[in-house]
Every structure is written in structure tokens, then in C-alpha cells.
Amino acid sequence: MKLSSVLAPERIKLGLSGSRKADVIAELCDLAVASGRVHDRDEVLRLFYAREELKSTGIGHGVAIPHAQSDSVEGIVVALGVSRRDIDYDALDHQPVHIVFLIAAESHQSIPYLSLLSRISRLMRKDDLRARLIDAGSPGEALAIIEDEERDW
Template sequence: MEIKDVLNKKLMILDLQSSSKEDVVMELVKPLVKEGIVTEESHFIKTVMDREAQSTTGIGMGIAIPHGKSSVVTEPSIVFGKSQKGIDYEALDGEPSYIFFLIAVPENSDDQHLRVLSQLSRSLMSEEIREKLLKATSEEEVLKAFQ
């Protein structure tokens, strides 16, 4: 499974409105619920926030990759979100986060989410990809950033 295989135009928010960590998680979960990928919204939000309590997924460079593995997730999915103003996500470098990838995987899946997380982290090390994502004004531009 590659990043481009799980990115879906219906799971993208190009102008996040949230201003806090928990709010952005709630906002990113909404498309998963709308598409029937998450069957119980509050349960999955709690799963992601419990993971955040262990250690932040704000990896720095303006990026956060919250994730959760849960029985209320029907298929592996990634929600892309972008904030124009930046959100304090308690990132490792202390800077605001602008680019978000929420990874959702079913409870019974293997460690494929770890492979996607690893791929995503490697891709986002590229300043060129980060710039393309920050400048993206359409879902197509987000997808092209990973080609």
C-alpha cells in the first residue's frame, strides 16, 4: 500500500478551520464518518487522542500525522488536511502545524499503517513535497505532490 493508493479526494480538507489539537482531530475525522469509513465518531476521536497523550504526532516542519487503529474503522484511510493559519499541535520543534495526515486503520489489520506512516514520513522530509502541499489549492495538486 502506498500513500497515493489511500489518498482520496473525498478525504481532503484544504482549509481547516480548527485552532486546537483536539478540534483539528475532530475536524479530520468528519470525512471518515461521512464516507462510512469510521462507524463511531466519538470512539475514533478518543482512540486518536489517547495515542496523542502517549506522545505528540506533531513531527515538526509544519507537519502532524495523527493516527489510530480501531474496530470502528472499516478500511485503511488517510485524511489530508491543511491549515492556512497553522495550529499549535505540540509539535516536537515547537512550531505550528499546517499539514495534517490522519491515518485510520482497522483493528484487525496488520502493521500496514506503520508502513504507510514510514513512507509518509520519508516523503515529507522532502522540502519540495512539503512546499507543493502547502501551495496546493485543489485535491489534484495534493495527489500530484506524491507522484
């Protein structure tokens, strides 16, 4: 599953307002809810926070991928947030985060959900891709950057 196939400009926010993990997750969860495919914001938000209690989803290199599965989600919904300011995320490498991909998935969507997590992790290993996303001037440009990167996959 290509990341660009489940991401849309209306679920991309450049210039996140939050500077802490919980605030950023809530901000991106609201974008997912606005898609109309996340039906219980409070439950899904609670699941994101519970997942963070197990282990931080700040995977390193300035990237975090908060994720949760719930019966109150239809299919898979991805939101992307980018911030030039440091986000205090308690990342595994103890560095601030600048790029956050939030994934909300329907409970029985485990295989595509895990595939998408893996794909984002691999994509975000690329220094130049991370830099281009941080410098993107619009949500449409951010999506085009991802689409361009995925053409060779």
C-alpha cells in the same frame, strides 16, 4: 503501500478551519467518517485523543500524523488537512503545524498501518513537497502532487 492509493480528494481539506490540535483532529476525523468506513466516530476520536496524550504526533517540520486503530474501522482510511495558518499542535520540534495526515485503521491492519506511517514520515521530510502541498489549489491537485512524488518509489 502507496499513500496515494488510500487517499482521495473527498478526504483532503485545504484551508482547515481549526487552529488547535483537538479541533483539527475532529475536523479530519469527520472526513474519515464520511468515507463510510469509520463506523463509530466517538470511539475513534477518543482513540486519536488518547494517542496524543501518550506523545504528540506532531513529528516536526510543520507536519502531524495523528493515528489510531479500531475495530470500528474497515481497512485503512486516510484524511489530509492543510492550513496556511499556524496550527498549535504541541509538535515535537515546538513549531506550528500546517500539514496533517490522519490515519484510521482496522485493528488487525498493523503491518500496512505502520508501513503507511513510515511512508508519510519519509515523504514529509522533503521541503519542496511540503511547500507544494501548502500551495495546492484544490484537493485533486494535492493528491496529484503526492502521486507524482510517489512515482519514483
